Amino acid sequence: MIIQQLSESTEMYLKAMVELSDREMVAIGRLAERLSVTAVSTNEMMRRLGEQGLVKHTPYKGVALTKKGREVACNVLRRQRLWECFLYDHLKIEWTQLYELACSLEHATAPEVTEALAVFLGNPKTCPRGNPIPAADGSFVPLNGIPLSEAAVGATVRVLAVNATATDVIQHLFERGLLPGHKVKVVEAAPLQGPLTLCVDPPEKNGAGGKETVLGLSLAEFVIVES
Amino acid sequence: MIIQQLSESTEMYLKAMVELSDREMVAIGRLAERLSVTAVSTNEMMRRLGEQGLVKHTPYKGVALTKKGREVACNVLRRQRLWECFLYDHLKIEWTQLYELACSLEHATAPEVTEALAVFLGNPKTCPRGNPIPAADGSFVPLNGIPLSEAAVGATVRVLAVNATATDVIQHLFERGLLPGHKVKVVEAAPLQGPLTLCVDPPEKNGAGGKETVLGLSLAEFVIVES
């Protein structure tokens, strides 16, 4: 099987699919929204990727990655998360910028570089945003957590990962202390899909005495906490 | 002055110009050849870059970088050579692959990353291929050397840099020991633009007892030696 170079666009569509829902079907609309592209463009692209055997599109149901597509997608994830480690640990880049900066590098990284980088970093298992780094063969253990938006009111949970991709969203979460390792107590959930009221604390503390903050439910979806 | 993101193509044209002849005019044909693109395409591109104020095209004379264009070009060079240092010194990537691998990364590197990388590397002045690394403001001291193809017969000179960009050419030169620091004695130059006969030695030696090799003149142009 000859693996030709895939375009940045192609890689981003595949990565978005695996990020949105590993192994399940993804609605074209969700994909389009995530990539800031119209649904028509996404449809076109899914046709092209279908022809290349990277995705399977079931009209009116959604798209799913094929085995080959998932391999590519996981490899993109690997590259992006390895770069996040490097940027954070060695270049001291701000946490909020990691996703965006690594998202450029990921498409310009040859396999030799990816693997040498992994060795250089000591084969890390997790990126600074808390997500697992797929192995060279694409395998990885998915996080065993739930979105903060689904945590029980009154519970105190630890943040495992932050899944947002837009830098302004990441910034917003960061400013409220919502980073991996921090403890969060869900003080209150406003009715009718209203915002959450939270107490957020650094790791040592317990999410009770910390600063209180209000977080929209759609943003809380990006924060993965232990279940 | 708002600096919008320039395309990879644009950056490569500008970089090729500064590599071919800093501050002098470059013939469209030479540029086209270097980039493996037709002269017509190069002409088109020069029109576009002209409209953006990055180059000045004087028909039948050649193209030259504007001040703005040269700034961009030097910044691309900086990124590429910093990456070469990282790939070589920290990732232990093979010397022959450095140019190609760094040439991808250079276009995906934001200013924050470039500067943090420079700090991480200790602000190196030279890349593993021997070329100077422009400072953040674009300034750099050009190498004070001549192409090996212009060295006097009988002379023993030290290699300062290797300027080739095609990996197979770099490989060819590498196999013959033509790397920065090595000593070369020009044993003979065949007449009528014929090949050079060389003795190449590692740094300690003196380019006399080393292995003898024959090198085409067009390849010898890529090897910069002290003048």
Added chain:
DNA sequence: AATTAACATAAGGTTGCCCTTATTATTGCC
């Protein structure tokens, strides 16, 4: 069963960057 939101598809466009082929212009050289 009808309605509606989401989705699919068709059609027509744009932009960037590449190509070929043909024609014209310039320049350096014999």
Added chain:
DNA sequence: GGCAATAATAAGGGCAACCTTATGTTAATT
């Protein structure tokens, strides 16, 4: 001064990714 190489320009295309606007189609909801 004429010739050949080089360069420029014109014209016509291709392809990947995007877009809008319109028109069907499906499926979930009432």
